[in-house]
Amino acid sequence: MxxxxxxxxxxxxxxxxxxxxxxxxxxxxxxxxxxxxxxxxxxxxxxxxxxxxxxxxxxxxxxxxxxxxxxxxxxxxxxxxxxxxxxxxxxxxxxxxxxxxxxxxxxxxxxxxxxxxxxxxxxxxxxxxxxxxxxxxxxxxxxxxxxxTVSKKLNYEDNKYRTSVAGYFVDGVSNYSLxxxxxxxxxxxxxxxxxxxxxxxxxxxxxxxxxxxxxxxxxxxxxxxxxxxxxxxxxxxPIIAISDVFESDNNWRAIQNIVQTGILKLSINENGAYFEGDKPVSLKEISEPLKAYFYKAKIWIEDHEAVELSIKKTVELIAYTRNKSAESLLSEIKKKWQSTYKFNGELNAERIIARREFAAITQDYLELEQVNIDNLGEVIR
The missing domain is CATH 3.50.50.60 (FAD/NAD(P)-binding domain)
Known part of the structure; x- marks a missing residue:
């Protein structure tokens, strides 16, 4: 017992x-x-x-x-x-x-x-x-x-910023951590x-x-x-600190993604890092990083080097890259223009595309978040 x-x-x-x-x-x-x-x-x-x-x-x-x-x-x-x-x-x-x-x-x-x-x-x-x-x-x-210390000043001397997991400002300067x-x-x-x-x-x-x-x-x-x-x-x-784009922006995530890829780069000066969303996009500025991300984009760009990048041409570029119908894609984007993207006015496909518009459309149709990159920020094919 x-x-x-x-x-x-x-x-x-x-x-x-x-x-x-x-x-x-x-x-x-x-x-x-x-x-x-x-x-x-x-x-x-x-x-x-x-x-x-x-x-x-x-x-x-x-x-x-x-x-x-x-x-x-x-x-x-x-x-x-x-x-x-x-x-x-x-x-x-x-x-x-x-x-x-x-x-x-x-x-x-x-x-x-x-x-x-x-x-x-x-x-x-x-x-x-x-x-x-x-x-x-x-x-x-x-x-x-x-x-x-893990803070690095944002610059475009290399592609390491693509591997950022946190973006923030230090004394007004855009910084990131890997x-x-x-x-x-x-x-x-x-x-x-x-x-x-x-x-x-x-x-x-x-x-x-x-x-x-x-x-x-x-x-x-x-x-x-x-x-x-x-x-x-x-x-x-944020994974990239941007001075003129805030969380309340309807296209905040799309802009974060396009900036993180380097396809659209920020304007960096002593006052901050600016997206300048209303400025037009040129084919010249996006061609090299976009070709690195998508082989088929490289083919389209080399065949259209002299064109101005209108909304219509942007849709054609995306459609060719993703094996889609440009006509159907443009029709979808027209439906989303005001309801989803919250853009003002009707879509004018002949107009040069703005940076904010380019970010929103590529977020939906290029699926940049799915493209893998290595520790140096280079695209893994």
């Missing part, structure tokens, strides 16, 4: 300890609004996420602007509630897939298979598939990642966010990148660029 009682007590203690241990797809370590933003974005991207920090909930959000994306965007499930710094912690608890553990100290980070095990000071453990590393100190003698900056080569299923120049856009990119592996059931090293860019754009987070 005594042995039975001992066994029962052991089993009870074991089950209590087991119940205290937590399991999640992503665990985030960090003590600021940026790691909170990354954790929240990962949760919004559809994976279970736990963020550990040793600050109180109020300390965590004390300097968080009420106009920030984290408050205005991520708490959209509470859009009918009055949001202030006092109730942000409780509202965060209602974000699906997200668990915020405030005032929790971790004491050790270990590998657990291909994932991670974080031991907490209170005796619990958190097991996760992916670790999002948002702290400045080393995790262990063997796991050291010194903070680095997918490879977030994924270390030496440790699997680890995403970095302990950057010196971290900001809210970089944090959101880290959250999306961390979510990719558990969502698609692959390793972090297998993360693909195009789905990450698509997820960022789906959440209205």
């Amino acid at each position: 005594k042995r039975l009682l001992i066994s029962f007590c052991f089993l009870l203690v074991f089950n209590v300890v087991k119940a205290q241990n937590l399991k999640t797809q992503i665990v985030v370590l960090g003590n600021d609004q940026f790691t909170l933003a990354a954790a929240t974005q990962a949760a919004k991207s559809g994976v279970s996420t736990i963020i550990l920090n040793n600050l109180s909930a109020q300390d965590l959000i004390k300097d968080l602007s009420l106009n920030s994306w984290l408050v205005k965007g991520i708490l959209d499930t509470n859009k009918n509630k009055n949001i202030d710094n006092q109730n942000i912690p409780s509202l965060l608890d209602s974000v699906e897939n997200l668990k915020v553990l405030n005032s929790v100290n971790w004491i050790k980070v270990d590998r657990s298979g291909s994932g991670w095990n974080i031991k907490l000071k209170d005796g619990r453990s958190v097991r996760a598939e992916v670790l999002l590393y948002g702290i400045k100190e080393d995790l262990s003698a063997l796991l050291k990642y010194s903070p680095k 997918l490879k900056d977030f994924i270390p080569e030496t440790d699997e299923n680890l995403v970095l966010l302990n950057f010196e120049d971290v900001n809210m856009d970089i944090a959101r990119a880290a959250g999306v990148i961390a979510a990719y592996a558990p969502f698609f059931k692959v390793k972090v090293s297998s993360t693909k660029l195009k789905p990450v860019q698509g997820e960022m754009l789906g959440f209205k987070s």
Whole structure:
């Protein structure tokens, strides 16, 4: 009887300890609004996420602007509630897939298979598939990642900007960060966010990148660029910072995509980076990048080098490239002109096409988001 009682007590203690241990797809370590933003974005991207920090909930959000994306965007499930710094912690608890553990100290980070095990000071453990590393100190003698800068000024000296996963302004200058900056080569299923120049856009990119592996059931090293860019754009987070195009623009995503490809380039000066959507498009400016993206476009362009790029000619170019009927394509575009694209006036097919119009049409019919590129921004055929 005594042995039975001992066994029962052991089993009870074991089950209590087991119940205290937590399991999640992503665990985030960090003590600021940026790691909170990354954790929240990962949760919004559809994976279970736990963020550990040793600050109180109020300390965590004390300097968080009420106009920030984290408050205005991520708490959209509470859009009918009055949001202030006092109730942000409780509202965060209602974000699906997200668990915020405030005032929790971790004491050790270990590998657990291909994932991670974080031991907490209170005796619990958190097991996760992916670790999002948002702290400045080393995790262990063997796991050291010194903070680095990941902001790069937008320019067209090479094509690396095509691999951007976050676009933002630094002192009015368009900057971007690359997918490879977030994924270390030496440790699997680890995403970095302990950057010196971290900001809210970089944090959101880290959250999306961390979510990719558990969502698609692959390793972090297998993360693909195009789905990450698509997820960022789906959440209205820019991959290229543009001075004169805003989220409220009906064709915002189309413009982001055409600029990211370099088929239409921004006008960059000391005041910003401008799309200038009402300016006309010339065949000369788009010919080289478009030929790199589509072999059939190369053939059409070489046969029409002297033409002005009217809306009609643009449709013919797209139709030839995508093996479609130019007449049917033009008819479709006419129907979308005002209803979908929200352009003013009737479509005049003989007029030179404007940059905004070119972006909208190519978004629908060239499907540029589906074209794969390598780490240097070169098109993979």
